Amino acid sequence: MSIFYFVAFLSIFFALMTIFTKNPVHSVLYLVITFFTFTIHYILLNAQFLAVVNFIVYMGAIMVLFLFVLMLLNLNKESEPIKSNLVKVMGAIAGMCMLATFLGAFRIMEVDNGFITGNADVGLVKNLGKILFNEFLLPFELSSILLLTAMVGAILLAKKERKEA
Structure with a gap:
């Protein structure tokens, strides 16, 4: 159980570093590390399929694409748009909605002796394959x-048309 809390601390730490880092490339790299900690959480929760999908799709494809796009954009302080107060208010409202969702999810969880109870076979790839096929x-x-x-x-x-001479 101590591994879970350590990885949870790392998840929260790197998520906060993603938000508060000024450099967008560093922010994307911190987000990759955050997704890696999520993969560790999935493995600890016996959800191997979600761990593999998170590792391959999010860390391997989407985040590399984000990093590639950020490096191509060559963002400078001068080209950064000024955020209006409306964007800040909408961000605060979205954060409150997320907090309400978390509180609702924690309220319905069943906890027995510090462990979340439930079916141990839920996240296995074998069971997912049986249902899927x-x-x-x-x-x-x-x-x-x-x-x-x-x-x-x-x-x-995307294919370019060739001009015949």
Whole structure:
């Protein structure tokens, strides 16, 4: 249980560093470390599938893309837009909504001797595969066809037309 609290402390620390760091590249790197601590939490909570998806998709793809875009933008102090008071108020409202969601989630959790109780087999990949390929086979296959169509469309849109001489 002490590992959980240590990783939780690291998650909160690196999330705060993400918010309060002035350099956007450092902020993205702190966010990558925060996602890594989330992966450790998923492993500790016996949710291997979520851990792998978080590691591959969020840390491996999306955050590298964010870092690449930030490096290409070459942000300077002069080009940074001034944030209006409306944006700050909306951010405060969003933070309060998130706090209310957390409080509601903590209220319905069942805790027994310091441990969250529940089914131990919920996050296993084997059980997810059984449900995905038995009960939800048609929606799974339809979503794969939709993703394939989107990928082919993106390739056709990005392809440059050759001018024949």
